Amino acid sequence: MSLGLPGHLVQLTLARALARAAHWFALTCLMAGAVSVSILSLSSPELWITVVVVVAMGALLVLFTRHRRIGFAVAYLLVGTLSVYIFTVTVLGVPDVFPASNMFLVALPKMALVMVGGAGSTALAGVLWSTAAFLLAESAAFLAILGTEVPYRPDLFTLSTYVVLVGVIVLAGIDRRASNAAQPAIHRAVQDGANRQLRDALDTRAIALLNDTTVAQLVALSLAEPGALSPGLQTSLRDTLSTLHDTNWLTDIDARSNTGPQPTLAEKAQTETAQAQTEQPPSQAWLSSAVHTAIERCSERGLKIEVTGDRDALARLDAGSDRDVGLAVQQCLVNVILHSGIASAEVAIEQDLTTISLLITDAGRGFTESESASDRLGLRQSVRRRIEQLGGSVLIWSRPGAGTSVRLTVPAAQKNA
């Protein structure tokens, strides 16, 4: 959260916050005053008028806080001055209670009045308003004290409140030019980061796609026998070239349902396609899923694939996730074809309330961590990044000689009960 306020908003934001602070300070003072004089009026009933004036001040303050209009500020100032006079004259007029005029209780409405300056939209306006309020409050109080028996002592509470308020206003008003250049730089860095992130996401897709098409194609060619091109190779070559020549392949990818490599090793396919779909008739959801397409393709390349588990669960994936999961499964199966040294694999589909998992297992050669570097492009880019971009996770278990299991877990639509 390093995105701070830009220069043009600082002034306004701080002014608003100071206004809030000032209003709450004033309201606290007025409430304390109201409660205090209420308690005092139990023994001196003539104090009821002070309760009324403090409540009136409070009401105006609330009104002013809600609607920051200059009219309310002026009204608050005038009513407040009058209130200070009545409050001071009445409270200090109670015989034999207060020894001098500088009572904190008497200062309460004055401090509340001074706080009107906190609502100024600029430092200068704030200082002027609070100075006016301070002068009015002190004059009213002075006049009031002259009319009572108690000796006059300067009221340091109101004075120091005024000084602190003006200090804070000035501090908030001047201290913002120092680091103005840095804020736009941070903002730029955040924008750069967002751009880079999008670019990386696109890049991830592009690299996965290139790996799926071009590299797979070149590998297929390098593994083929010299002589005439097999029909399978021909189709897949044509498909790759048309995919890459279409310059919009990256943006169009969302609309496309069929971007993976076409069957390439068809000529090596001697083994029978054996999809374990015999026990039950395949549903439409399964047949239309990209995982099914991927399995079909790899079966055409000679891999014997057994599918178990809840196939219809794949219907819970949206179109985009379905496509990416299909491509990831395909890459796992291609890895089995290329590296495992075995011609059979198992795909198990599981689901729970919020996710779908696919476990692709082979009993082949397996690999070690250090060795995986040789094919990390496929696993990393075409499987892990793809699944992670969907918000899913990939777990790989492998050990030399004991096969490989890859578990893809992706979030899916909530399962219907």
Add this chain to the structure above:
Amino acid sequence: MTRATPTPRRPRAPASASQQRLDPIGGLAAWPLAPVVAVIVVTYAVVATISRTHEIQTREFAAAAVAVLIIAAAVLVWSARPDLAPFTRARAVVIVALGLAAHLLAAASTWQFNGMIQDDFAPIGLGLLLLALAPFRPFKEILVLGSASALAVGITALVQSPYLSIQTPPALFAIIAMTQVLAPTLGAAAYSRQVVNSIHRWQTDARRAIRARTEEDRGLLASEVVEQRLRNLGADVLPFLADVLERQSLTAADIKRARSLAFQVRRVLVAEVDHTWLDDLIDRERINLTARGLTPLCVVADPERRATGFDSDQRAAVGAMIVALCRLTGFDPTSLVVQIDGSGAAPADTDQITQAFGHRSARPTPATDTTTLAIVTAEEQQAAAQARAQARAQAQVYAATGSRTHTSSSKTIDTITIQAGISLPPFQRRRALRPYLSVLRAVFTRVRVASRHPLLTLEFEAERFQTKGTR
């Protein structure tokens, strides 16, 4: 006066947010409040104590009260210092606790002889200390601390009421004393809440705008990426494939060529995959420096690609700092080194295969068909394995000593070190980098700055609880 414009409701800022956390640069501007308040508090305490010597019964308590309040003020100034940011909750609690202790000591020193509650220095001092927390702490915390203090102050006032010189209902004294604490507390809390909400609102809007702008560029970026990919693919791959397709047949030479092309393309792709945002950033700064006629030598040492685990705020903070360093006058273009290492696992990637029961010794013979596709050389593999082993060993050491890993092994700490030579007077350098450092402090922990002229070393740590997979 300005009129409030009605603003639509937006998500509330997190309860732990403060002005300093959300807007570190703005928080810098607020810091002088702390020393000013500290001076006022201390001066008032000293003056009030001296002017009321006739009320003081125990001089030791009075002296201790002033001393403790001075310590509280000092802790406030120390805590608010920008180079020690962020201002933690513990610091706030200590300050308020010291203030309360000073209040109790002061009350004890004038026990039974206090003439008036209103001229006690401690409640006002406590209120001012709470006021100074406004830019640094969330409003709820200020409210809680302030209410607790007010309660304590109110109770002491009630206890003292029988001995006071003014005869009014005791509740009045409690109200007077509590107001001196509560008014500044509520003011500070209101300020904190308002500022945090405003900043949060702006951040939400700004992020939305950034996202929208980024989405606008999607098409442009996509075509750039495609263009770059096709360019990197090499001029000959596509013609080669087209040629093979046209001829409808494969020769032995074609097969050999396909093999070597596959090898090359994969090498390029793997190199691209290993590129992180940090590499991108340094690459761009290198280009900028070259454009300025300099010969840059900027080094990124992040063998485990730990940079990928940073979130967008951390990336922005590091990025802005590096850019600021590179553009500073007096920056030595050959001196920049950015290094990331740390304890715990590096961000998830396919390099980390979950080895259920595997041993490295049992190596199968690789398939003859694919040996040509092994694009990472043995040395590279070895180096990577070594780095990983080192990281693991380091993690074990940390776990054993328990020095940095506090809770569980799932916590990861990345240590980032940025070093640059800058021939600028220390004062100017500090001033130029201060805002960027304040942002770093907001998103990283343990930010340390060391300087041996002209070399400047920044070291900071990122804690990761789970790994992320984006580059």
